[in-house]
Amino acid sequence: MEKYAIGVDIGGTTVKLGVFDRLGQAVEKWEIPTIKEDQGSHILPDIAASIKDKLKSLELTEADILGVGVGAPGPVDADGTVYRAVNLGWDVFNIPQALRTYLNLPVKAANDANVAAFGEMWQGGGKGHANIVAVTLGTGVGGGIIVNGSILTGATGAGGEIGHIHIEDNEPEPCGCQNHGCLEQYASATGLVRLAGRRLARDQEPSVLRSCSELSAKAVWDAVKEKDRVAIQIAEQFGEYLGKGLAAVAAVANPEVFVIGGGVSKAGEILFDYIRPAYEKYVFQGCRNARFALATLGNDAGIFGAAGLIIF
Amino acid sequence: MEKYAIGVDIGGTTVKLGVFDRLGQAVEKWEIPTIKEDQGSHILPDIAASIKDKLKSLELTEADILGVGVGAPGPVDADGTVYRAVNLGWDVFNIPQALRTYLNLPVKAANDANVAAFGEMWQGGGKGHANIVAVTLGTGVGGGIIVNGSILTGATGAGGEIGHIHIEDNEPEPCGCQNHGCLEQYASATGLVRLAGRRLARDQEPSVLRSCSELSAKAVWDAVKEKDRVAIQIAEQFGEYLGKGLAAVAAVANPEVFVIGGGVSKAGEILFDYIRPAYEKYVFQGCRNARFALATLGNDAGIFGAAGLIIF
Numbered sequence: 001m002e003k004y005a006i007g008v009d010i011g012g013t014t015v016k017l018g019v020f021d022r023l024g025q026a027v028e029k030w031e032i033p034t035i036k037e038d039q040g041s042h043i044l045p046d047i048a049a050s051i052k053d054k055l056k057s058l059e060l061t062e063a064d065i066l067g068v069g070v071g072a073p074g075p076v077d078a079d080g081t082v083y084r085a086v087n088l089g090w091d092v093f094n095i096p097q098a099l100r101t102y103l104n105l106p107v108k109a110a111n112d113a114n115v116a117a118f119g120e121m122w123q124g125g126g127k128g129h130a131n132i133v134a135v136t137l138g139t140g141v142g143g144g145i146i147v148n149g150s151i152l153t154g155a156t157g158a159g160g161e162i163g164h165i166h167i168e169d170n171e172p173e174p175c176g177c178q179n180h181g182c183l184e185q186y187a188s189a190t191g192l193v194r195l196a197g198r199r200l201a202r203d204q205e206p207s208v209l210r211s212c213s214e215l216s217a218k219a220v221w222d223a224v225k226e227k228d229r230v231a232i233q234i235a236e237q238f239g240e241y242l243g244k245g246l247a248a249v250a251a252v253a254n255p256e257v258f259v260i261g262g263g264v265s266k267a268g269e270i271l272f273d274y275i276r277p278a279y280e281k282y283v284f285q286g287c288r289n290a291r292f293a294l295a296t297l298g299n300d301a302g303i304f305g306a307a308g309l310i311i312f
Numbered sequence: 313m314e315k316y317a318i319g320v321d322i323g324g325t326t327v328k329l330g331v332f333d334r335l336g337q338a339v340e341k342w343e344i345p346t347i348k349e350d351q352g353s354h355i356l357p358d359i360a361a362s363i364k365d366k367l368k369s370l371e372l373t374e375a376d377i378l379g380v381g382v383g384a385p386g387p388v389d390a391d392g393t394v395y396r397a398v399n400l401g402w403d404v405f406n407i408p409q410a411l412r413t414y415l416n417l418p419v420k421a422a423n424d425a426n427v428a429a430f431g432e433m434w435q436g437g438g439k440g441h442a443n444i445v446a447v448t449l450g451t452g453v454g455g456g457i458i459v460n461g462s463i464l465t466g467a468t469g470a471g472g473e474i475g476h477i478h479i480e481d482n483e484p485e486p487c488g489c490q491n492h493g494c495l496e497q498y499a500s501a502t503g504l505v506r507l508a509g510r511r512l513a514r515d516q517e518p519s520v521l522r523s524c525s526e527l528s529a530k531a532v533w534d535a536v537k538e539k540d541r542v543a544i545q546i547a548e549q550f551g552e553y554l555g556k557g558l559a560a561v562a563a564v565a566n567p568e569v570f571v572i573g574g575g576v577s578k579a580g581e582i583l584f585d586y587i588r589p590a591y592e593k594y595v596f597q598g599c600r601n602a603r604f605a606l607a608t609l610g611n612d613a614g615i616f617g618a619a620g621l622i623i624f
Contacts, residue, residue, distance in 0.1 A: 075598065078460060131467045145564065147464055147471075148390060154459075154566025155443045158598030165563045166556060166594040177597055244478060251477045252457065252564040254466025282478040285489055286387065286470030 004060065005310035006068045006105075007119075008047055009112060009302030010034065012087040015047055018303035019058065022311055024123040028058060029303065040089035048102030067106035069306035070095055071115030075157030080109035083157060108309040112302055114151045114160060117144020117259070119305025122312050125259040125293040133255040134295065135162065135246070137264035140176065141184040141191075145253050149312065152253070163188070165245050186241040189217040189263050196220050196234045205230050221267035235274045243278025250279075250287035261295025269294065316372065317622035318380045318417075319431075320359055321424060321614030322346065324399040327359055330615035331370065334623055336435040340370060341615065352401035360414030379418035381618035382407055383427030387469030392421035395469060420621040424614055426463045426472060429456020429571070431617025434624050437571040437605040445567040446607065447474065447558070449576035452488065453496040453503075457565050461624065464565070475500070477557050498553040501529040501575050508532050508546045517542055533579035547586045555590025562591075562599035573607025581606065 002021060009016040012034060019028040032050050035042040051068065055061065072095060074085030080096040095109035110118070117126075117134030126132035130149040136142035141163030145152040152159040163184035164177050171181035185191050193215050200209060207230035212219045223231030246258055260271060272292045280288060297304050314333060321328040324346060331340040344362050347354040363380065367373065384407060386397030392408040407421035422430070429446030438444035442461040448454035453475030457464040464471040475496035476489050483493035497503050505527050512521060519542035524531045535543030558570055572583060584604045592600060609616050 129467075143564075147459055147466075148462070150460070152459055152464075152565065154599075155441075155568040155602070156566060156598050158562075158566040158596060159459075159564070161563050161566070161596045161598060164596035165560045179594065179596075248477045248560045249564050250470075251473050252455075252471070252561050253464065254468060254471040254473070256467040282491065284470060284473045284476035284491075286468050286473060287466075290467070 005307040007303035007307030008070045020307035067310040069309035070109040071112035076111045113142040114144040115305035116301035119301040120259045121146045122308035124297040129256040134259045136262035138262035183245040239274025240278045243275045247282035257291040317619040319615035319619030320382045332619035379622040381621035382421040383424035388423045425454040426456040427617035428613035431613040432571045433458045434620035436609040437607045441568040446571045448574035450574035495557040504529045551586025552590045555587045559594035569603040
């Protein structure tokens, strides 16, 4: 008889859920609001109740379910203990143990970025590979590292925090982490816009970017595609930082493939034209053949990866 | 009845071997020469014959042995396939499979630096921890990364090649790998001597190092211990590079402890006084509490780690 796994991706606004079969096909996807009142104490009971309702409507019982995987926005150790998730109001506790008081199923939990990386390995841009580095170029630069088919969690759940690799000695502004010169300050969407602003302020060279009502990562890449010279220089600088950073990551984790996702990746494979030259310039020979691929699961990477924790 | 594992560390000149009990105690240690003639085809049969002799003299049989672990100087994948070991004349083949044609025992194999890191985790400076980064400061800078008690091998056996993280944009001389500005060019014994030579050439400030017949890493650290101002500046530069490099490693692998070994580490814990400030300056907050420890197994790390592949 067919068995299923449930993937749960807890965000600050909504909780995404999905029922997946063993082949990684989503049988059902839905969302519930994240109720953050009372230190987030309603979140897990709400998830359990929603899962029970869904199983009933699908005419499934707990016996049909292999288990529930959970991605949570905070540092989560290898046993599924979360060390504070400020966005949810959560303190320190063991997620599997807590969820199992409401739901009689095996539970595994991990950090949401790592779970999304796991999803991209299992069913997304890294499918077919067991050693991947997933890079999310969004508001910040997130990372998730999969080694031999397992999440690299690290000692304190900070494995794969590649956005905070120090990459520039001469950065006057602080990063969100308070350090100066983190990769995230240049390769995130906000970082790219900052690079653009600095470049435009440097001289008066004409550029379509000067007529943008609001500079954005998308505007920069659109201009690059139109062969705007200034935009190309900005993209080169972005690629220099990111390629150099990923070369450092490669010398540690030696992945088969880098899977690039997040808002900035909507520009498409043109990104790689700017990342690859710097990557190849700085990387250790033995890591030179790593592939670059786009993430394919978008916002569903989390529920895929969470279910994958159970099935893969 | 007590069972044992055999650790084998294949070097370019000698093969080190050891018989270990389950607690990680070395019952017997010995060496044989590495016969590299005929594309290294004698090495594995020699190892097998030597193990059989030793078991006989210890009045043990193959039934008493859990298995044989092997460290080899070249890229070795997760299945024990070596991809050329130029020092041995070896081409591509599967080490466990090959050794088992001479020896009826389970065999596991891995890269020698990774195996040494595994040894330091099991019985050395990283004992009690499952997430460590071992750093060997010798002729080059080697690395071995243990994640959750397993070697991080990577896609092409280049996991943990941290000596080739790009750390300096303004380096005129090439690294052995042909890139410019690799960590190894500053934090190895040769790198430290190069930093010292450059500093001494810069001006005429008096220093005990000026009267050295030959500059060496040991001479630099001895001078640091004597509070020689120029030597201290050199140590600070060394620490800046290494601390920055290890901060990048931490943002990827998030270890509990860095275990520092190799010739340069003979200077002792004074090293950490120079590495830690830079590490703490550049590292992601969540990785700040990583410990620094000295490697304790010296040249035996390889046989310990190789046996550990079987026992741990």
